[in-house]
Amino acid sequence: MSIYLSKCASASVLREAEAARRNRLEIVRALSQGQVSRRELIKWGVFTSGGLLSATHGLSPFVRSSWGAIPTGVPRSPLFGAVAFTQPLLRFDVLTPGAMTTMSPAPTREANTTLQAVSPLLGGGYGPIEGRPPGAIWAHQGFDDPRCAPQVAFQATQEGAKANAAGVYRPEVTARLNCDFDPATMPVEFRFHPRMPLQRSDKVWTFNGTLPPKLVMGRYGHPILFRHHNRLDPDQSRNGGFGIHTISTHEHNGHHGAENDGFTGAYFFPGQFYDYHWPIVLAGHTSVNKDATDDRAGTPRDDGGVDRIPGDWRETMSTHWFHDHMFSFTSQNVYKGNAAMFNIYSALDRGNEAIDDGVNLRLPSGTAKSWGNLDYDVNLMLADKAWDRDGQLNFDIFDFDGFLGDQMTVNLFWKPFFNVEPRKYRFRILNASVSRFFKLALSDRSPMIQIANDGNLLPNPVVLTELDEQGIAERYDIVIDFSRYALGTRVYMVNLAEHQDGKRIAEDLSLSEALSGNSDDPCVGKFLEFRVVLPLSAPDQSRVPATLIPNPDLSAIPVARERVFEFGRGGKQTTRDPVSSYFGPWGIETNDGDMLAADFGRISAAPRYGTREIWTLKNGGGGWDHPIHIHFEEGQVLARDGSARKVPPWERGRKDVYRLRPGGTVKITMQFRDWGGMFMEHCHNTVHEDNAMLLRWEIDDGGTPMLRPLPTPIPTPQGVTFRDPDDVLRTAY
Template sequence: MSPRITRRRLLGTSAAAVAAAAGGGWLARSGLLGPGEPGRLLPSQVPLPRPYQVPLPVPPVLAPVRSDATTDYHEITQRPATLSILPGLPTEAWTYHGSFPGPTIRSRTGRRTVVRHRNTLPHPTVVHLHGGHTPADSDGYPADLIMPAGGSTPAHVGHHAGHHAGHHGGHEPGRISVGERDYTYPMRQRAASLWYHDHRHGHTGVAVWRGLAGFHLVHDDEEDALRLPAGDRDIPIMIADRSFAANGSLRYPLIDPDLRTPGVTDPYMNGVLGDVILVNGAPWPVLRTDRARYRLRLLNASNARRYRLALDPPAPGGGLVQIGSDGGLLHRPLTHHTIDIAPAERFDVVVDFSRYRPGTRVRLVNRLGTGQTAHVMAFDITDATHDDPGLPERLSHIEPLDPARAAVTRTFHFQLRPDHGWTINGHPYRPGRPLARPRLGTTEVWRLISDFHHPVHVHLDPFQVISRNNRAPGPYDAGWKDTVDVRPSEAVEIAIRFTDYAGTFMLHCHNLEHEDMAMMADFTTT
């Protein structure tokens, strides 16, 4: 956890931070962010439960309401719900279909998925399929609001959403729907672990914190042929820290409880950290496992917290075998002793629990945490043993993007500025002002330069990490990515090939407090 950072202190250090991002080491030397971890802890006001007391919940799979020759149709109601998260206390949440996480949607490559979202919450919402290769009108542009069913459009919301980027690719950003909206996902993409969450302009942080997040898993024939762990041994793992008020409600430091003014109070400008680690909505749960291989689809759904995940006790040779990244399968398995995972990143890993004796408790721990936040969940190994096929040496073909053939190289500075706060290239977010206009069918190199810690997410197409500070990519950069962890005073180069869909899309920091306080930008494909 970093030292206290106020709005005044952050703005006062902005000029030096910008200079550091250009090549100095000021942030590291200053001690402002300690080891470089973002955020400030928001303590809960209730006694915290002991870890490993409740079983790991697995989100239910949402069945289609109907299917035809080309398409599966789903329906989700966004609604308030009272959940049992902490022992003996009710927690009011905003949910997809009454649960946190929301139900898991399963799709298949080449088969279209349509999801109708109905909003019965007290506030507008937007749905973004994170990692989805999606047309602009279904991408979850932050001003494409679904107003509450039966409600009217508040004047401040209509004005806020009405600044749009014009008409691109058959879609005018800033279009408002009342009650419900259909999102169409063509699924012209490979198998991958995606997730869906709220993306309303200025209010994503509070909406996700209060429960609006769920998995969307894509399958294809290539992945099926590998005979990876499946069924009960293929488990989505959503990790999210939260804080709780004395009455059991989710505690969040809004600057305006009525949600008219976006953002959080001064001490939490650099991110909100909770002191309860939830996995699939349960505090520090435990899973009974056979002595067999399991596939764990790890997702960091925290607003700002980074994790360094490890198994304790460790398995010989490194127990976390990565088979996939944000955008699906890697070329080959990679073995890790630890995995650093920033907000919105996904790591598909296989863990071979046959390496442990029956009766062993294996903990998944967070090496960046302290106290209770150093714990994540546990696995209790039973005496049931199953033969599993080993992992193949080759998983998939990853076509490398050649930066030498890039049509354009662009630079994006993620900065804190005294005059504007969190910005990209010196500007706070304004809908309708694209910072780039890439042409479909071309590859571009984007250079992402940071002052503080920023997990940068690009909509529409996945990318490949080319370099960090003009050196090789890091140990967690392999494969196709849609979110990259850009550390303080760092320049990361990524290569992106833009395909299929013309329109207006997003580039932003996925520290949700940074995002809500204007660290976003439009780009328009033509």
């Protein structure tokens, strides 16, 4: 079976695929624009009752035929004469922090329900300016607590692609360290390569509508208020054939109240904003080290010192990201560009490699500022993409196994190069794909040092010549020492993971196989070139210590409950609400119950506040690979496939995404502390998530305002209403 049309495909095969693409496009457009529902498509025979596209020639170019299955549904993306490694990799665009007094209107503890006119395209009338659900239940937890009250303000818009004007882009490094790109005089046009077409504003939606992707830099003890403005077109039909203009922003693995978690059913509309309160506190801040006496639990000061903060220093986090979590549209909206990164700095990981205070780990970063230096600390967002014959971003919303693009991008640039000095660099690598896994190596088999997984520094660094398979949403922080190379050397980052479909990796190739160019998967091989061309500007003062952050010891905390979640196919829908319920080929089974399709009005688990539980995650079989994400609390892996010995070193730290692998199981333990509300658990192959592999769970204390069970928000442009849960599983409590 081939996954993309061969370069030597016959003219008749190309015509067949293109005709199928055009025929299906009308249905894609109608479904994505809300003109028809999936239930109507079942009646018409376009979908099967299981939620799969009917295998009909002339409609589905990935049905069986003489030329196999083609998940992209189109011929390979044209390159328009672009040559690999001829454009620079630009650093992330750092969002500008501001004082809380700059926010207008001022943020409020409960949602701001001031009325404004609503576009006739959204039903007209009047609705609130803030899309956050109103009232005490969705009020910002800890908003009036001096330890958690917001101190730093960030604002960003969600809008269509446009140029990043000269003088606006802020890489926070010199032009020399950004491949000689001068942001003061040079605009950044929105195209994947200078020889490729500009992206249309209905095809790509990013933070502020611009390239490169955005980066928020925060530090513990300095809580953030992130105001997200929805400036997408209120006309739902102007979406370029995929994506929806309602959004919900999830700060991935953020330790804060559910009102700020980007709950899939708490979305907001064009013309509204949503104030997200990210307190950035150490987990356990209400029960561990409450008097802030431990030097290792701290935040970096501007003068080079440290302020102590309460909480468990072993719960310190470093590399996060945030992205859309709109119900049943997450894959489409993230693919369109709704993804950014978030670096968190601490006394342990302060982003200054020279300060030697006995706490700072002195990881590669730089020395100019007391904290948050990015000179040698580089964010990399990896994502496969596909575009049509006009060069416009393309997506197949009918590929329920998992969508695969055929072109590799780094920070949304196609196969770029990056200039480095002969010294140690830290790379924070995010897999921001929809369904693709990666397995990374350097082209000369040189070692890399993995220091973090999922935003959490490992107990000990791990030296590898090939990283483990990296699931969707996982973050791998690695250190590469370029001092081993002579000036003028070029070395490449290589992807070894070959896909044949969106189910899983088909095969991990050897380095020589991946470099041969013989794979049918166009995303195998070199995708980022490192050029060791910059003379060393100053001595490398960074280090990678043998001990990073040990895991918290949970042995003294009793286990209140054990739960089992199985992820598989054949999820049935027991509720029929057109807003909160969804059907699809996927589902989740809880505690040996039914395999259920997603409904954000259903409560599947409700652990008690202040308790610890053990959860077993099971793959239901079928040869699939599911990267499972549990919101809010990071966990520790106790066993893989029933054995603690099968947990590899790079999974022995704290995690928030758990690879199940075909037929596999993972047993984890988690605590439920500090905050409450409704959270989610789902497969982060976002195509699986959007097609019903998602559930809601919640934490409450049984008192006001955290009622048991919590009412479900139902958003409209004219205001959010609440209703009782659609369903509460008998084993939830």
